[in-house]
Amino acid sequence: MTATPATTPSQPRPPFARPRRGPSPLRDTLTLIGLPLLAGLALPGAFAGGGTRRWFGGRSESQRAEAQAAKDAAAAAFYELDTAQRDLRISIETITAVDGSPAARRAVSDFEALGRRIDEASGRYIEAVDAHDLDRDGLEASAAVRARTELTAAMDELVRVKQDLDRFGSGLGPLLGKAETQLARLAPAVERARQALLGASNALDAVRGSGLKADDLAARLATLSPELTKLNQGAGQHGVPQTLERAERVAREGESIRAEAERLPEKAAEIDHRLVSLRTRAQALTTRAGQVDPVLSELRRRFTAACWQDLQQVPEQAGENVRQAELKLKEAQAARDEQRWPDATSLLSTVRALLNTTDEAVSAAGDRLRRLNAVQKDPQQEIERTRFAIRDAQRLAMAGRSTPDPRHARPLDDAVSRLERAIGTLEGRHPDYWHFLTETEAVRQSVARVVAQIREDRGGAGH
Template structure:
């Protein structure tokens, strides 16, 4: 504040001899003291006079060195703490990755070791934080001994942090194989889930195409709808269901969806194939009806020319053929109804039944004509059948003696019995009414026995 002329000059305020207004108290005394000091002392005192009130305690020499050393130890410990914290965070991600993917004992041990290592990290970190909090290195009145103590504690904290960081590095190196395997599994995860989704989409599109062609495909639609919950779980991700389970689910959904798509794409062809089989089997049934009507004349000739033993087993053929054809035609009508209702599995099964009925009927009808043909041939020249059988026996005997002076009894016995059996069959043709059918079945049985002996000989020699 500026003094007015009416103010008296007092010890606490007033004008200087130069007419400058001065403040009361210590500021005036300080100024007067400076004015009375010799010049060298005045220059030394000037910085203190402009300190703005109060003074700062300054260290010199060893004190400042101790503060600097303590600060350097603090900075080094802070750097070690930061590096350890960063390494621990990075490693935690790796361990969690392994835990999410790998359920093996090795992975569980790695997680347990990481927990124990984390406890040691917490211990050294706690010591570091306590050392930092215990010492304020920026204090004006910091003692040299306190700075030295701070440097010692912070250096120890830094050493502990570095030591545990080295343990962390060693653990990380040992974790590399497990981490590589886990990352490989994770690398499979996203593509596997995407393939499953695309397969479901393709199956849905194939069903739409089939419906546009007039094919309902209700069973395929139901199978596709059943995969909906699985898709929901895939969308929820491995975080909720685990990597291994998600991979397995993606593979299963992929297979099921691809099967649905393939069947949906084949539906038009399947329908056309069933239509063709319906026509073909109906034509075949009609043809068998005609052929079955021709069996009776064949049987009549067999009864007239040969003994009863040659044709008795064929007597039921005409009736059985007629019944089988009727059954086949009834199944064909059921198959047509199933096809119109688009019950494809039922239609396919019924057509298979029709085919089996017609095959057995065809064999029975053909057997009558084949019996007559073979009986005619053997009645005209039985020696041809005998020679055919004797040739098979001699060929087997040569094979049995190859590289041997005497035959193996296991081979010689059946071959000798076959010769005797053939002779008996030939002798059975003598008389007024020879059983040519018995003769033919006996020669065929002999050839079958000989073929079995030959097969055994070759198997033994191949093994030797």
């Protein structure tokens, strides 16, 4: 609505001036993020009624007054429509700055269509104003009637378009609410990002002041510098959704860097403690590994080869593992001295795995001798332990039944037979006690699986 109806030099300014607008939070927010605001449009000069003129009595003057009233009413409708369009344009710009959804694009298209209707209605109004000089001396009654008719028709069209514009504005509520919510989040999100980066920078300075390096953290912080530049350039240049996402990402990364920097002294102390602990453990395992040979000698002397041949490589493997662990410990110490924290942590994990494997192998030799001694002295204890497990499972299988379920009975019968065969291996001059122990352990495991199946079946039936 940029056209302005013509006025005569003697015509005064409109009797109603555009009201001064107060501060608008939405307008301020859009200005803050760099979104363009519409320049104010000049009010048409045809808003006013007549100025000083010579009056004549009679019917012509009555028609002139009615035409002037129609002109004033049309001017008011023109002003109201112009104001509504300007206000709604700000809402549309707010939505398009934040929302690129199909609904938002459709709203822009609908607003543009309404703008074309507004231009047409405004053109009719301006033409009507320009076509009739109501201040002219000797204005005929017929001319005043024509003016009133055309001005009233123009006003009615302006009012109809204004009503359509109001309905359109009411339908923008959800889109506008969503956009304003995002705009309200924008400034706090950007500030959080800046504070997170400042906190990370301060934490790094404090760590370096204590004599620790944090080169990897400093490198991560440096990669955020371009992101901060884009945040400072504003959402007007980079878009509101993109700026919000960038601010949240920068805040998360900055907070992560700050937390890691603050934990760095604790991490250094933890690595120092692990170095000492693992070094002590490696020394202890070296002593224990030296005790495996006597254990193997006794196993060879008292039991068949099947009882100890899988342990033959334990002393050699234990010694190699300890040597590897000590080498990795030296590398870890060097990484710690150079403050290569990830490398030191990884090397210490390798040392721990090597020592765990060695500990299990060394312990297995002593445990083997202990178990073989026990079963050689009293195999009946192992037999009864296994039989008890079978009988307990059989009672459970028969609970509430006259005959057991074949799915449960068959594996339990197989367990009985397997136990009897294992007992049979104890006969003879050189029993294979280790085979007997592994067989009874396997029988108990198979029985445990049957028990678990029975309970699962009955639990499912209960549901």
